[in-house]
Amino acid sequence: MLDFDYLLHQIGGIGRYQTLIFLMISFYAIPSGLNTLSPVFISYSPAFRYSYDTVACQERLDLSCVNTSKPTLQCDEFHFDRDIFTETTVTQFQLVCQRRVLNSVGSSMYMAGLFIGALVFGNLSDILGRKLAGIVGAYGTLFSMLAVAYSNRVEWFIVARCLTAAFVMGTTIAIFTHLMEIVDSKWRTILGISYQMIFAVGYMIWSAIAYLYRDWHDMQLGSIVVSAPLALIILCIPESPRWLFSRNKDRQGKKVTNSMAKVNRIKLSDAIWQNAEMSDGKTDCQKKFSTIELFRHRGMAILTIKLAVNWCVNSMVYYGISLNAGSLAGDLFLNNIYAGIFEIASFIVVILLMDRVGRRMLLTITLTGAGVALLTSTVVNEYAEGVQVLVSTGVVLAFIGKAMVAASFAIVYNFTGELYPTVVRSNGLALGAMTARIGGILAPYIISLQDSISWLPNTIFGLSAVVGGLLSLTIRDTTGMVMMENMDEAEIFYAGGDIVKRKSVSSPSRAYDNNGAVMMDESATSF
Template sequence: MKLKTGINKYIVTKTQSEKNKYEDDYVTNTMGAFGYLQALACGTGALCRSITAWNTMSIVFLTSKTEFACTKFKDGLSRRVQNSTCYEDCAEYEYNSVVFRETLISTFGLICDRAWLVSFTQTMTMFGLALGVTGLGWLSDRFGRQKALLLSIATSFIFMIVAPFAPNYWAYNICRFLAGFGSGGIMNIGVVYNMEMVGPKYREIAGISGLIADGFAIMLLAAVAFHSSTWQTFFLFFGLLSILFFVVMLFMPESPRWLVSQRRTEQAIEMVTKVAKFNRLNTSHIRETVSKAVEELDTEHTEVQKRTLLDLFGTLELAKVTTVTCLVGFVGGTCYFGIHHYATLLGLDIFIIVPLMGLLQAVGNILGAPLNKYARRKVSLFCTLVIVAIMMTVLIFIPDGNWGCAATTGIAVIFTSGFFGVYYIFVNELYPTPLRSMGAGMGCGGAKVGAMVAPFIANMQTHWMSSTILAVVPFVGAALCLLLPETKGKKMKDTVD
């Protein structure tokens, strides 16, 4: 500390302030800021997010470009037909796709007057996610992060396995909605769980780890699609693979911060002691440290309350934060899913462009790490959205099929991913522990609403209109970011004011 001349008070330097913040954290003082078990738990939480990526991004293969031709007319006469042309008196069509022998389009006949149902499928999935991030986030605030995460994973893999056997389009959509609902919980709770398992020093990297895994999950989609003959085998593979994550998560501990916020002192002491022993740390002071953390909550005259979504609007400041984060999330979701889907419609090889988008997403998420560590949250969000807007503006003037399309959309993907690398950390820091999952869920829900409209934007007949919308929306989002309070370097709150 430095003594300021002429004034009897000490000025705490930034470095000393950060040091005190780390040392005052009860998680750091008991089970370590980032030990062996936290690495395992955060790795599991990060990999579980792959399930969400598989559910949300599989649409680019399930409904890949499919040509069709009429092979039988109702009057039984032979005629010369044109490919991908609808005929009112056609009795039967045959289909051809470069991805699968049988696609979702060919299975359920999603062409001509039913073509809009292709985009509606993704809308149903995203509607499920939007409800899941909020509903399952509420459950995690009430009953614990690990339990809610297990429920989310189970819901996802069960309906991912059932979906390929759906007898009709609407039954399939119900399965996709429910799989999306579970994926929404994973998407939200996984980040919260990771951030609460570590000390403040590693909060950013723990939160962003799951986003990095998303990029590689998308790359795996392309690899499996290349070796699958039908959409059913493709989707079934990922449903069965998701069971592995459920089994591993069964052995992971509950969030210590959630246990303390709920005044479950003995459970917190027991859990923290197990983790500390696994991390080969001294455990003699754990009871005293955890008890003190609980007592500090009590001295603030706070009581354990059963929180509801209405609490997110309980004060003027909370209402403002919740509203703006939802709107910013909507912008991010529209850009992220719109650009990913749009990139597959630009005349480029889907088996090249999708893994490339996945790789660039991983790069963008990695970019989020230094942004989180060195830059202010609002500045990072503002700059990433402005760059996305500029790239999509440039894309308006590039013809389809040109590799300039890949370059501009690739840069847009990097910075959209970088945006979410900061956004998910930011939205979790904005809320106290009792409201964190619900608050983060509302923000993620906004992103999923954006994802619901994204396919309709990407599938517009005139592609310059898609680019124009995807250019204007991030400019609006950038302006909204400036309305939020800064959280960089501030301690995460355990109580509601």
């Protein structure tokens, strides 16, 4: 097995190759954001009236003409306010009254689809490779999105959304893992968080799509058009060389690594390849690990449980706030953009502080801070009583809470990728994503509690965030460490030991220097 960290140091922790791969991989964050938060628009629930005489409204588009003095009828006739959207899933499938629960079911099934995708693609990505898993997931995403657009029954809509979610998560796991594997620890933070920023851009695009197209079918087709370039981009992304070496596919790994070096204008000499040879005879690369492996060893099992709780809380709070955006005071389209701006700002702060403050401490600060902001917002809203200053303060605090939990969510993605060795890294990310979906599945039902007790949902979200943030303090930090390759290194780290530079380098004096790395002539290759 070859020491890819040593090779990466010779090639450069970041360069033209990694930048190009990042740009291609990060495009997928746009359809990911579009799909995940589409219910804010396509499932918008407008005001409606039912069980009244609406004969006088036949030539009117508003609700002012409804005769409310007539006796109420059964809850089976509806007149929707279509001033904002001409058709949404709520109006087409009449998801009100007794059928209202189907709206929550639809959102929960999307989260269940993410769970399924994490379960299936986590193993596929580690067994078949990042590239193949990414291709299957990307094309599955596009075709499932098309199925959503042409759904004419709520049952088909829910199933199509569930499939979309499975492929969205599958692709995300494969390509995000790939991204983390081709850059050094310093750049993992910047690129990993930047990927999350583009996710925010993805859902911000919904404001433009929904403003132009007011029928949910047209909105969905618009999101497909925006996502379509993915079909070509995903084919151009090569396999992760770190994964190839971890699977003992040295020939293919060397080919991709040489391509990396060529694009970065570095020539890898024979001496470098000899130094990269692992001398300790590790055999993990020849094994196939499943998610169960995360619980076989005490140190890894304890870590996995802590991360599972953290992922669950992050997801529940993030999607709880996001899916309830329609209930915030103000303009729906602008609120969506404001939320994205706050989120991107929080990511910039994370990039600036993550390597200085550390993963563990920043995760604790952001998640706990999100909880405090939500709890404060809840108190302010309860006592606002129409006072505009208090109403606006409550909205701003909600945006701050969303921005902080988004930052926390981005940190836990990076943190998890660094806490597991290469041979089970995708499994670890997949399990985290699966447990996150438990929180995501619960979020719509917790939101529905506001119909009975207005302050209860945000109280649950806020308290959960505080508990999850404090739990993060018990996880060991990974700031600045080399990525673990195998189970032996992982157990040493979990037991409190340090991962040192590997024995692949022939002499200490040459450890991780650039001896043998020759800069290529500028005209030798083009980017």
